[in-house]
Amino acid sequence: MITFILRRLMAAVPVLAVVTILVFSLLYFAPGDPATIIGGDLATPEEIARIRSVLGLDQPFLVRLAIFLGQLLTGDLGTSIFSNLPVTHLIAQRIEPTLALATVTILFSIAVAIPLGTLSAWKAEALIDRLVMVVSVLGFSIPVFVLGYGLIWLFAIKLQWLPVQGYTPLSQGVGPWLANLVLPMLSLSTVYIALIARITRASLLEVLAQDYVRTAKAKGLGDRKVLGHALGNAAVPIATIVGIGIALLIGGVVVTETVFAIPGLGRLLVDAILRRDYPIIQGVILLFAAAYVLINLMIDISYAVFDPRIRY
Known part of the structure; x- marks a missing residue:
């Protein structure tokens, strides 16, 4: 190991x-x-x-x-051309909104997508399976910024349930902090949920067709235990697609923060591109790339946890 x-x-x-x-x-x-x-x-x-x-x-x-x-x-990413401030200082100012949005989106997407994919595989070809697949196709088809503006119009302008734009730090309360993240989280997690749900369904269907699953059912093992064992054996492809989804998430954060005026790293990167502030562009892209490599490294290590054969 x-x-x-x-x-x-x-x-x-x-x-x-x-x-x-x-x-x-x-x-x-x-x-x-x-x-x-x-x-x-x-x-x-x-x-x-x-x-x-x-x-x-x-x-x-x-x-x-x-x-x-x-x-x-030495941890020095250079100095901004226009603000004359260290890039590390600017990143430190903007990293909290991005981390908050990314973390909430990942947790919400996994919590919704894996149960949906599992249910779809268990009830294959049934009505619930077809509904999940239709929702997945819609999730892939609707661009993030289009869905974002639609959510703003419905929940922020029409119903006035949630704030339109901006970000409230967690230090000012969980309620205001979460209220500002709900709409961007929903718009950003749609593609992620569709991706994970489809892969979970495909991987679980393959496992459920194995002989040991049919033997377990024939011996009278309950549905929950069968699904638990099958989901554990299907975890490696699911973990892989979670890592791939991180790339989509990083790209989606840039668009989502621009639509919802969230002062995070994505917004900082867009502003730097418009102003040709190359030290900021290099610093933010390098941070995103390093985060993507490290997350995929963690996904690779998780393979050894899900499948002991990989350790050898």
């Missing part, structure tokens, strides 16, 4: 290294001259030269990469 975990940890190191180099290269791969774009049409050659010096564009690529990696090892 320990050897398996160490192998997975070692495999994650080169992935993080490649991601870091690619994120840093965004500044150089971007079309046009970043200094000219940031300076604007009215910028003088002296101002453009100063911006190039600040961005390090007047230095060779490898030299600038070595400086960036050295700063990264």
Whole structure:
């Protein structure tokens, strides 16, 4: 078990290294001259030269990469071009809303999707199974921002049950904090629920067709115990799709925070892209990429828990 975990940890190191180099290269791969774009049409050659010096564009690529990696090892992600504040400081200011939205969405999606997928597989070809599949298709078909605006119109404007936009810190109370997260959570979790429910159904149907399940039923084992054993054996594909869903969640956070005006990392990234603030763009994307790699590492390690054969 320990050897398996160490192998997975070692495999994650080169992935993080490649991601870091690619994120840093965004500044150089971007079309046009970043200094000219940031300076604007009215910028003088002296101002453009100063911006190039600040961005390090007047230095060779490898030299600038070595400086960036050295700063990264000390926890320094650079300084914002426009606000002149450290990127780590800006990320620390915005990370709570993003973590809150992502955590609530993940927990809600898993709590809803796995029971739906299990019920759909247990009642295959029945009316409830067809309803779950229809809901899943709709979840995949409706874009997050369209569903978000629809929820705002219905629950915030028409019924006035929930706030339209913004974020309330958890320190100000659980009620206001959760009220601001309900609508973005619902709009963001729709695709996630549809994805997990369909994979849970497919994986569980395959397990329920095994001989040992039919033997357990023939011996009179109760439905709950049969489902419990079958769901445990179907956990590896479900855990895999949860990890894949994290990628959808990271991308969806950017759109959802923009629609609901949540001051999180997604909103910070969008504002930085519009202003060509490359240090912020690099820092946020690097953080998202590292989080995605680490979460998938945790999913890989969970395989050994669900299926003891993987340990060997």
